[in-house]
Amino acid sequence: ATVIDPTEDDETVKVICRRLFTRIDRDKARAVISAYKSLWDANRELLPPAPAEDRRLDEFAAGYPLHPELVNVLTQKTGTLGNFQRVRGMLRLLARTVARVWQTRPADAYAIHTHHIDLGFEPIRLELVTRLKQDIYVPAIKAEIATVETTPALAEQLDAGPFRGLPKYGSYVARCAFIHTLAFNDTLRGLNAEELRYAILSPGTDVAFIDDARKRFATDSAYLDDKPGAPLRFLAEANLTQIIRREETNTDRDEARTRLNSFIRDLFAGPNLNLIPFASGPHDVPDDDGSGRPYLVMLGYEATQVFSDAVTVDNLVEKVFLHKGGGTDWRHNRNNLVFLVADAAGVPNMKAKMLRNIALESLRQPGKLKDLADYQVAKLQELHERSKQELALAVQQCFRHIFYPSRNRLDEANCDLAHTVVDIQTASDRPGDGQRQVVTQLQNAGKLRLPTDKPDSPVYVRDRTPLKKGQITTAALRTEFRQDPSLPMLVGDDVFIKGIRLGIDQDDYV
Structure with missing residues (x-):
C-alpha cells in the first residue's frame, strides 16, 4: 500500500x-x-x-x-x-x-x-x-x-x-x-x-x-x-515555581509573623543604638538606662506605617517621645530617642519575602527533596541562599523612615521631631546590617556622634548649653546632651570627654 x-x-x-x-x-x-x-x-x-x-x-x-x-x-x-x-x-x-x-x-x-x-x-x-x-x-x-x-x-x-x-x-x-x-x-x-x-x-x-x-x-x-x-x-505538571508557591500558601501565617519579627530584631540590633523593637507605648521605653547609648525605638509595622507621599508624626511616636511610664509623666531625656517606622509600600513585599524564605527552607527537608529532580534540588539551594539576602533587603527597604529630635521639627508636627528617610539605593547596600544604615543617616543629618567622631567645638557646646551662664558640672552637661533636641546625640561618653578636654585646653571651659 x-x-x-x-x-x-x-x-x-x-x-x-x-x-x-x-x-x-x-x-x-x-x-x-x-x-x-x-x-x-x-x-x-x-x-x-x-x-x-x-x-x-x-x-x-x-x-x-x-x-x-x-x-x-x-x-x-x-x-x-x-x-x-x-x-x-x-x-x-x-x-x-x-x-x-x-x-x-x-x-x-x-x-x-x-x-x-x-x-x-x-x-x-x-x-x-x-x-x-x-x-x-x-x-x-x-x-x-x-x-x-x-x-x-x-x-x-x-x-x-x-x-x-x-x-x-x-x-x-x-x-x-x-x-x-x-x-x-x-x-x-x-x-x-x-x-x-x-x-x-x-x-x-x-x-x-x-x-x-x-x-x-x-x-x-x-x-x-x-x-x-x-x-x-x-x-x-507544575514546575519548581509552582511547588514553591504551594508551599508558601500552606505556610502558617502566625509562624511567618513570629519569624519575621525575630529577623527584624536581629537585623537592627547593633553596638551603637539600644534597640527597643515593636514598642507599643511609653512604658516600653525607659527614660534612660545608663548605658550611654541612645534608644532606637522601632514601631511595629502592623501598628504604624508611613506613607512616603504624606509623611507625618504618628500619634504613637509623639506619645512615646513626650511621655514615659504609664504615659502621664513627662519624658526628660527626649534627645536620647530615635524612631524607626515602616514604609507602607514596603510591608507587603517584606511579608512575601518572609513567606518565600520559610517555604524554601521547608522544601529543603529530606522528605520533600526526594520528590524533586536533581536540577530542581540544585535550583532550590540557590533560591534559598538568595532568599536570605532578598529578605534582608526587603526589611531594610521597608524600615527606612527615621524620626529624630530636632528644633527644626517636621511641618505640622506637635513636638520637636524631624524626619529623614533612607533612600532605596542606600537601603540595598550591605544587607543584614540595618542599624548601620540608621546610624549613617543620622550622621549625614549631623545628629549623631560616635566615639570615634571628632567632638563638636567647645565654643559650639558652650554657647548652646547652660555652660554659657557660668559653671556647670560635667554630669549636668552630659545630661543636657540627652535632653536638648538642638544638640547632637552622643553614643557613649568618649566623644563627650574628648570635647571636655579640648574645651579645657582651649580655656573655653572652667
Missing part, C-alpha cells in the same frame, strides 16, 4: 489561503512584506540565522497574510500530532484565528502570526484542547495564558501591568510558547529566544519589549519547563 499525500508542502499554504480569503491585495501585500524584510535585516543578529537558501520572502508572499513562521509551526510541529490533519486541521484552526483577528482588529496585526491564535477565544481553545486532545495543558492555560474563570492569567496580568497601552506582549509570548509545545516529539517542543523574536516581530512590535516579556513570563511561570537550557515550552 502507498500513502498518497494530495498536497505538497509548498501547495498547502496556497490551498489554505484560497479557502480562507475571498481576495488578497498582492500590491499591498508586497509593501507589508518589504517592511518585514527591513525589520529582519535590521535585527539580523537577534533572529535565527537565515538558511543557506533563504525562501522566507517567497513563502511570505505565497501565504500572505499568514506569517511564514505560523505556517511552519503548524506543519512542522502541530502537524506531527496524530489527530491533526494537516490541511483540514489547519483550516479549522486558522478560520477561527482569522475570525478572532477580524473581530478584535489589533493595531499591530500587519500579518497573522502564531500569537494571534488566541486561547482566550473559546472556539480556538476548544479546537486545541478537545479536538486535538491536549486537555493535559488545561491547568497551564487557565493559570498562565488566558482567563477561563475569574482570576487573570499570568500573561494577561503582564498585559495589564508593565505592558499596559502596548501590544499584548505577555499574551504573545505565552501563546507562541504554547503552540510550539504542541508536537509529538519532545525534541520539537518549544522555541528559543531568537525564534520567539522572529515569531512576534512585526512593524507594530519591538524586540526589546519581546525580550522583556519573555523574561518576566519565564520568571513567574509555574508551568514552563524549568530544566537548565530547556526551550520555552509548557509542561503538563
